[in-house]
Amino acid sequence: MNAYSKSHLLLSAENIHLQYGEKVILRDINFKIHNVHREGVEQGQVVALIGRSGLGKTQLFKVLSGLVPPTQGTVRIGADQHPVQAGQVGIVPQNYILFQHRTIYQNLRIGLDHSGVALSDAEKKRIIEDYATTFELMDHLKKYPAQLSGGQRQRVSIIQQVLTGNRFILLDEPFSGLDILMIDRVIALLLKVSTLHEENTLIVVSHDIENAAAVSDTVWLMGTEDGKPGATIRKEYDLCEMGLAWNPEIRTDRRFVELIDEIRKGL
Numbered sequence: 001m002n003a004y005s006k007s008h009l010l011l012s013a014e015n016i017h018l019q020y021g022e023k024v025i026l027r028d029i030n031f032k033i034h035n036v037h038r039e040g041v042e043q044g045q046v047v048a049l050i051g052r053s054g055l056g057k058t059q060l061f062k063v064l065s066g067l068v069p070p071t072q073g074t075v076r077i078g079a080d081q082h083p084v085q086a087g088q089v090g091i092v093p094q095n096y097i098l099f100q101h102r103t104i105y106q107n108l109r110i111g112l113d114h115s116g117v118a119l120s121d122a123e124k125k126r127i128i129e130d131y132a133t134t135f136e137l138m139d140h141l142k143k144y145p146a147q148l149s150g151g152q153r154q155r156v157s158i159i160q161q162v163l164t165g166n167r168f169i170l171l172d173e174p175f176s177g178l179d180i181l182m183i184d185r186v187i188a189l190l191l192k193v194s195t196l197h198e199e200n201t202l203i204v205v206s207h208d209i210e211n212a213a214a215v216s217d218t219v220w221l222m223g224t225e226d227g228k229p230g231a232t233i234r235k236e237y238d239l240c241e242m243g244l245a246w247n248p249e250i251r252t253d254r255r256f257v258e259l260i261d262e263i264r265k266g267l
């Protein structure tokens, strides 16, 4: 089993409640994401948020990123656990929004410009080319978003968020509409991003339980509870503790397959 330990809090939610008029969307959402340490690895955190359609995953996503204030409760972020503000959590939306009239290089440069770190043009170029090399985008830097495939645009969108320096990145349905080969590449990409810095924390919202869990160290199962309005995190699976995290071959592990089955039945 992988040796690991957990230290300070990076992201937490306390009694989150969200309602529109009389309609309760989210209720009693509580969680804590701690910094995970693994010896010899810069290991970030990856959480999968799984739930049926229309439950409130997107609303929770917006609350976590500070875009929608909850009716009650607080989301706290960073080692100092301050209340989250819009802009502190990067978002990779499902349709990978990029600036259409700018090249891929310029799109990545916008991410870096938002990092607020003073760098010369030459340093920025070096950093962008480093990432482009690592994530196989070197041949595309002069192209425009419309000239890229969906998978390539997704990579640019993810790297753009990484370049802003945000340690927290929410990804909405990163596997949707991709074929099996592309899904494997997205998994590899997310694993790579999660090991770029030990405080990097990805939250993957997905209907695709198997792939989302394969990339994660924690799975949150969202659902409703009898007699209570609104959705909550019904169950948290700690894949580190279960020995099911950080293994690229995990999808063939019998215990993992059984877990996916259990999660599916719990939906």
Ligand SMILES: Nc1ncnc2c1ncn2[C@@H]1O[C@H](COP(=O)(O)OP(=O)(O)OP(=O)(O)O)[C@@H](O)[C@H]1O
Binding pocket: 020, 023, 025, 051, 052, 053, 054, 055, 056, 057, 058, 059, 060
């Ligand atoms: N501004 C709003 N006012 C009232 N109800 C809203 C508002 N925004 C969303 N809702 C409701 O909140 C519920 C949760 O929506 P949400 O988009 O978060 O679901 P979801 O789990 O992300 O769904 P899917 O997986 O299909 O994308 C839905 O019933 C939706 O109708």
